[in-house]
Amino acid sequence: MAERLLTVRDLSVRYGKVEAVYGVSLSVERGSIVSVIGPNGAGKSTLLNALMGVLPSRGSVEFCGQDLAKIEVEQRVARGLCLVPETRQLFAQMSVADNLELGAFIRYRRGDKAIRQSLENVYQLFPRLKERHGQLAGSLSGGERQMLALGRALMSQPTLLMLDEPSLGLAPLIVKEILKNISELRSTGVSILLIEQNARAALQISDYGYVLENGAVAMEGASRELAGNPRVIESYLGFGG
Amino acid sequence: MDLSIILILAQDGLTNTAIYVLLAVALILVFGVTRIIYIPQGEFVSYGVLTLASLQQGVVPGTVWLLLLMAAVAALMESVRLFSEGALRDLPAALARILLLPAAIALLIHFCAPLRLPLGWQVLLTMLIVVPLGPLVYRVAFRPLADAPVLVLLIAAVAVHFGLVGLGLLFFGAEGVRTPAFSSAQFSLGALTVSGQSLWVYATSLVAIGGLAWFFGRTMYGKALRAVAFNRNGARLVGISPSMAGTLAFALAATIGCLSGVLIGPITTVYYDSGFLIGLKGFVGAIVGGLASFPLAALGALLVGLLESFSSFWLSEYKDVIVFTMVIPVLLWRSLSSVHYEEEQ
Amino acid sequence: MMRRGGLILFLALVAAVPLFPAFYLTMGSYIGLYSMAALGLVLLTGVAGLTSFGQAAFMGLGAYTTAVLTTKLACSPWLTLLIALALTLAVACLLGAITLRMGGHYLPLATISWGISLYFLFGTIPALGGSSGITDIKPLNLFGLELRGEGFYYYLIWAVCLASLWVTGNLLDSREGRAIRALKGGVSMPEAFGAGGLRLKNIVFVYSALLACLAGWLYAHMQRFVNPSPFGLNQGIEFLFMITIGGSFSVWGAIIGATVITLLKTVLQGILPTLISHTGNYEIIVFGVIIVAVLQCMRGGIWELIERFLPPKADKPIGQASELPARVQPPRGAPLLRVEEVRKEFGGLVAVKNVSFQVAAGEIVGLIGPNGAGKSTMFNLISGELPRTSGAVLLAGEAISGLKPAQIARRGLSRTFQHVKLMPGMSVLENVMLGAYLRTDDGVFAAGLRLNRASDARVAAEAAHQLRRVGLADSIYAQAGNLSLGQQRIVEIARALCADPLLLLLDEPAAGLRFQEKQELAKLLNELRDQGLSVLIVEHDMEFLMNLVDRIVVMEFGQKLAEGLPQEIRANPEVLEAYLGGI
Numbered sequence A: 001m002a003e004r005l006l007t008v009r010d011l012s013v014r015y016g017k018v019e020a021v022y023g024v025s026l027s028v029e030r031g032s033i034v035s036v037i038g039p040n041g042a043g044k045s046t047l048l049n050a051l052m053g054v055l056p057s058r059g060s061v062e063f064c065g066q067d068l069a070k071i072e073v074e075q076r077v078a079r080g081l082c083l084v085p086e087t088r089q090l091f092a093q094m095s096v097a098d099n100l101e102l103g104a105f106i107r108y109r110r111g112d113k114a115i116r117q118s119l120e121n122v123y124q125l126f127p128r129l130k131e132r133h134g135q136l137a138g139s140l141s142g143g144e145r146q147m148l149a150l151g152r153a154l155m156s157q158p159t160l161l162m163l164d165e166p167s168l169g170l171a172p173l174i175v176k177e178i179l180k181n182i183s184e185l186r187s188t189g190v191s192i193l194l195i196e197q198n199a200r201a202a203l204q205i206s207d208y209g210y211v212l213e214n215g216a217v218a219m220e221g222a223s224r225e226l227a228g229n230p231r232v233i234e235s236y237l238g239f240g241g
Numbered sequence B: 001m002d003l004s005i006i007l008i009l010a011q012d013g014l015t016n017t018a019i020y021v022l023l024a025v026a027l028i029l030v031f032g033v034t035r036i037i038y039i040p041q042g043e044f045v046s047y048g049v050l051t052l053a054s055l056q057q058g059v060v061p062g063t064v065w066l067l068l069l070m071a072a073v074a075a076l077m078e079s080v081r082l083f084s085e086g087a088l089r090d091l092p093a094a095l096a097r098i099l100l101l102p103a104a105i106a107l108l109i110h111f112c113a114p115l116r117l118p119l120g121w122q123v124l125l126t127m128l129i130v131v132p133l134g135p136l137v138y139r140v141a142f143r144p145l146a147d148a149p150v151l152v153l154l155i156a157a158v159a160v161h162f163g164l165v166g167l168g169l170l171f172f173g174a175e176g177v178r179t180p181a182f183s184s185a186q187f188s189l190g191a192l193t194v195s196g197q198s199l200w201v202y203a204t205s206l207v208a209i210g211g212l213a214w215f216f217g218r219t220m221y222g223k224a225l226r227a228v229a230f231n232r233n234g235a236r237l238v239g240i241s242p243s244m245a246g247t248l249a250f251a252l253a254a255t256i257g258c259l260s261g262v263l264i265g266p267i268t269t270v271y272y273d274s275g276f277l278i279g280l281k282g283f284v285g286a287i288v289g290g291l292a293s294f295p296l297a298a299l300g301a302l303l304v305g306l307l308e309s310f311s312s313f314w315l316s317e318y319k320d321v322i323v324f325t326m327v328i329p330v331l332l333w334r335s336l337s338s339v340h341y342e343e344e345q
Numbered sequence C: 001m002m003r004r005g006g007l008i009l010f011l012a013l014v015a016a017v018p019l020f021p022a023f024y025l026t027m028g029s030y031i032g033l034y035s036m037a038a039l040g041l042v043l044l045t046g047v048a049g050l051t052s053f054g055q056a057a058f059m060g061l062g063a064y065t066t067a068v069l070t071t072k073l074a075c076s077p078w079l080t081l082l083i084a085l086a087l088t089l090a091v092a093c094l095l096g097a098i099t100l101r102m103g104g105h106y107l108p109l110a111t112i113s114w115g116i117s118l119y120f121l122f123g124t125i126p127a128l129g130g131s132s133g134i135t136d137i138k139p140l141n142l143f144g145l146e147l148r149g150e151g152f153y154y155y156l157i158w159a160v161c162l163a164s165l166w167v168t169g170n171l172l173d174s175r176e177g178r179a180i181r182a183l184k185g186g187v188s189m190p191e192a193f194g195a196g197g198l199r200l201k202n203i204v205f206v207y208s209a210l211l212a213c214l215a216g217w218l219y220a221h222m223q224r225f226v227n228p229s230p231f232g233l234n235q236g237i238e239f240l241f242m243i244t245i246g247g248s249f250s251v252w253g254a255i256i257g258a259t260v261i262t263l264l265k266t267v268l269q270g271i272l273p274t275l276i277s278h279t280g281n282y283e284i285i286v287f288g289v290i291i292v293a294v295l296q297c298m299r300g301g302i303w304e305l306i307e308r309f310l311p312p313k314a315d316k317p318i319g320q321a322s323e324l325p326a327r328v329q330p331p332r333g334a335p336l337l338r339v340e341e342v343r344k345e346f347g348g349l350v351a352v353k354n355v356s357f358q359v360a361a362g363e364i365v366g367l368i369g370p371n372g373a374g375k376s377t378m379f380n381l382i383s384g385e386l387p388r389t390s391g392a393v394l395l396a397g398e399a400i401s402g403l404k405p406a407q408i409a410r411r412g413l414s415r416t417f418q419h420v421k422l423m424p425g426m427s428v429l430e431n432v433m434l435g436a437y438l439r440t441d442d443g444v445f446a447a448g449l450r451l452n453r454a455s456d457a458r459v460a461a462e463a464a465h466q467l468r469r470v471g472l473a474d475s476i477y478a479q480a481g482n483l484s485l486g487q488q489r490i491v492e493i494a495r496a497l498c499a500d501p502l503l504l505l506l507d508e509p510a511a512g513l514r515f516q517e518k519q520e521l522a523k524l525l526n527e528l529r530d531q532g533l534s535v536l537i538v539e540h541d542m543e544f545l546m547n548l549v550d551r552i553v554v555m556e557f558g559q560k561l562a563e564g565l566p567q568e569i570r571a572n573p574e575v576l577e578a579y580l581g582g583i
Helices: A046-052 A075-076 A096-103 A106-112 A114-126 A125-133 A144-157 A173-187 A199-203 A223-228 A230-237 B004-032 B041-056 B062-084 B089-116 B119-130 B133-146 B152-172 B197-218 B219-231 B232-237 B242-264 B275-286 B294-314 B315-326 B327-337 C002-019 C020-046 C055-072 C077-099 C105-124 C150-172 C175-183 C187-192 C197-223 C233-246 C249-278 C285-296 C301-308 C376-384 C407-411 C428-434 C444-448 C453-469 C485-498 C515-530 C543-545 C567-572 C573-580
Strands: A002-013 A017-028 A031-035 A057-063 A081-084 A160-164 A193-195 A206-215 A216-222 B185-190 B193-197 C335-346 C347-360 C364-368 C390-394 C413-415 C504-505 C535-536 C549-556 C561-566
Touching: A002 A046, A002 B041, A017 A031, A017 A046, A017 A057, A017 A193, A017 A206, A017 A216, A017 B219, A031 A173, A031 A199, A046 A057, A046 A075, A046 A081, A046 A160, A046 A193, A046 C444, A057 C301, A075 A081, A075 B232, A081 A144, A096 A114, A096 A144, A106 B219, A114 A144, A114 C301, A114 C549, A125 A144, A125 B119, A125 C197, A144 A160, A144 A173, A144 B197, A160 B219, A173 B185, A193 A199, A193 C197, A199 A230, A223 A230, A223 C175, A230 C376, A230 C535, B004 B041, B004 B193, B004 B197, B004 B275, B004 B294, B041 B062, B041 B119, B041 B242, B041 B275, B062 B089, B062 B119, B062 B133, B062 B152, B089 B119, B089 C301, B089 C549, B119 B242, B133 B152, B133 C055, B133 C285, B133 C428, B152 B219, B152 C233, B152 C285, B152 C390, B185 B197, B193 B197, B193 B275, B197 B219, B219 B232, B219 B242, B219 C175, B232 B242, B232 C020, B242 B275, B242 C347, B275 B315, B275 B327, B275 C105, B294 B315, B315 B327, B327 C077, B327 C105, C002 C020, C002 C150, C002 C197, C020 C055, C020 C150, C020 C175, C020 C233, C020 C249, C055 C077, C055 C105, C055 C197, C055 C233, C055 C390, C077 C105, C077 C197, C105 C233, C150 C175, C150 C197, C150 C249, C150 C444, C175 C187, C175 C197, C175 C428, C175 C453, C187 C197, C187 C407, C233 C249, C233 C285, C233 C301, C249 C285, C249 C301, C335 C376, C335 C535, C347 C364, C347 C376, C347 C390, C347 C535, C364 C376, C364 C543, C376 C504, C376 C535, C407 C413, C407 C453, C413 C485, C428 C485, C453 C567, C485 C504, C515 C535, C549 C567, C561 C567, C561 C573, C567 C573
Parallel strands: A031 A193, A031 A206, A081 A160, A160 A193, C364 C535, C364 C549, C413 C504, C504 C535
Antiparallel strands: A002 A017, A002 A057, A206 A216, B185 B193, C335 C347, C335 C390, C549 C561
16 A cells, blocks of 8 residues: 555534534545545635645644644645645736746755756746746736646645646636646656546546535545446536436 | 025935835835834834944943843743643743844843944944844734734834834933944035935945845845735745745844934934834835835835925925825825725725 | 613713812813724724724814914804814815725825824914914803813713714614624625715714814813824824724723723823833833734723623614515516626636626526636626626616616615625624615714614614515524524525615525535525516536526636526536536
């Protein structure tokens, strides 16, 4: 059995008096892609934000064998956790190159000398970003922004990359390209926790999947099995009867 | 009024401008990074002058005690926090981080103050005392309020202003001071006589602004500060901690304030409470820039500086009234020209 | 009962102060004056989420106006009161008009500048007596009788102060007051019910300035002498400290804060200089420390502590009242909403590309599409939150595109919010009452003097009726923030219904709801349709819509992809492709 990278036990998140996620347990093994699918408002984004420490939560989150309770967002980044949120959170008034460079902020603090090299690698992965390196991030198209968000995340050399709806609002062709990029990332040693409304695509590129409904895990299993499960097909892969 | 008077007034105005630009930059920086309307910025100007004046007299400046006091308060707050979190075993390291530097600075000053070192060294010592006060103020007063709305931060800023002015009175008394000029040279350029001190002010201000431009445009930490100002959440997600950025911004602001004080010390008499109005004039400049644009703020500072020097010639009693009333048309212009946005609390 | 007991105790204390030595009387008068200025600030800062450093300057404006006019022109003090108030009104309107449209931090900056300018003017204009001020101001007179004596002014000040307290309390508990209390959550919610945010902010700012001016006028006639120092910026800052310490969310915070700061200042000014063996205003150090500590540890101030020990306020019973006038609803099937070729561009990005569709009276239409399809933008174009680039939106035959949300609300559109926008600290009933903002027209004056009782009772009855209609009769007095998300969504629907809309616009009402809650919501919407209501729902959740709506409009990439009956949409291959994605 492969090494457990992320282990979440009984995680609950509250928004004020409202519980948005309750009792969720899941795990990600090193080197795998895990997807979380489910309807809008099921708590998928809330889950990722809680794992990142952006939202306070109860329950335990263990990453690389260490408990993440009381660990701030920035320190989670330093430990190799990285979130690309649904809203992307780029620095719109700064250049593409600056955005990417800032992605490596924690490595810079550590005195990492290979940042230039990483920048070249990202440019290789997304040649479009190289063409636009001097442009302001705010002037990019939706697909380019998504590439920049991914690129910026990769600059931190994460151990676990958490992607929230990477295909959101993109034309089908670009979605295909982005998803291809994501499945290629695995070969670079990054593990990925993926949230997608595009359930079919998510199950296609992932190894394992969870179905989140009303804030709780309704089903889980190997992606291939989930893709063949009649209930999943009915709810997420087709309208059925 | 003839040309020579105009030139003299313009020269005065430019000297003021050089100071206000620096202050406006600091205010915009702090506001962008921490959303704090940093009313106490002016206190660092007066602390700079008063500290330098004490060193001139070979006395240990009161700000040294303030530094130790603030560090002690910070240490106490940290102890309480660690105690409540049950992490007392981190306490020695945390206390050392907070207390060692201020203690070392205090010791150094204790030995150096009576030596009456040359002016340049004294300026350096002044910076060494005043600059760490900035991050300490952030740590003690503002960091625990990091998630508070702008309004609460503003009230806290005003409270800190009260506290620092009162402490200035306590440590330095009500006497005004002037510090010696960096240069007593005079240069004649036709009808105009330029003092060496004004040249020092211009040059220092230009170098400082150039340095800041390099810092924000070229260095990782400078870019990180801008990133926090543009998008706080995005910055956290790449590992830039808001409290690190806040500490850095406050350190820069304190440096700028102290430097401004050292520059104007020889030009005007400074009292424990003079910094406030000087800082507010920097604010008027910053408002012209919408608390966001550095170039527009510089233009605003120029406007304030010139308006001040020319109105002090014609209507010296109304000098401050004119400068502060200028805010109204400036705000009107901004209100009509800027895009309005809503601030959710 | 305990609340009433506390109030009686407080009034008895106020009445009894003159029995103590004269020193306490003077202190008491000052506290009364400062309470009035602070009261304005509570409304501005604690309630509406704005702030001003100009209270002392407005007080100075009141004091100096009457000082100059009564001594130089021998005006009657009663006339100067009117003049002072008019002058304050003009200045406050000007400052408000200039700054309130911009971000919240410009008002404090503008009032700092204005406070400093006015202070310097008081000190430099020779006609105002310079720094030595104006002396020999006439006392107040009534029918030729001069009113003197410290006791008299003490009672006068407190009478005015308590009256201000009563008026302010009344104002907050009124139609405009509910809208003002909603401002803190942003202007989009009150505007969706027809309450213009800018207008409300101006009202609050002017009201608080007038209270300060009134205090200044009283001050001048009590002291019979004015000089610039009590009206400087530091005093303006101290008012802010008063409400911070006392509690900025309640009118009582003003009185508590004024008392604490005034007494503390007197005590400190006695002790500190002897302690330090120098004279100087060292008390500001203590104030600074206390305020920072209060902000860090108990942001609700002292009143919040007291409130903890008081029993909750008694619920106001809802009496019988005549119904509010209602709109004539169009006959079922008549065209109600027409969206014609609406287009929205952000910079170069086209978010909505010439979309057209219709909603007929009495039907529920669903607007669906994957995330990022532009349906939220479409929603905002209809509600007026965003201006359209081209095209037209018509409601009951009248063009509403180009109008502001408040104007659109007036024409019969009512909405809910995707991220619930309720006032969490207010009761469910009060939240729903805000929905009827446009159905009565009591102004600030009527509200302050409690002349709005009859119409407010009608609004309360209507709100209670709507809450019963949506099945929340049991939660009328609950705090809105204590309800579950599903219930909060339904409160929003009740609030929208309270506006008596032609068309109800729902923004992702099912998002975040549990299965059970979704079913209840669908059941409610079905019932409402049976009662003749027209609804447009923007929603992502297909399952939720399928059994609920009459027709569906599908959007993708800013365009209308399909339109039809639910079963047609279900079978449409293009929709399947867009919604489920294919690789």
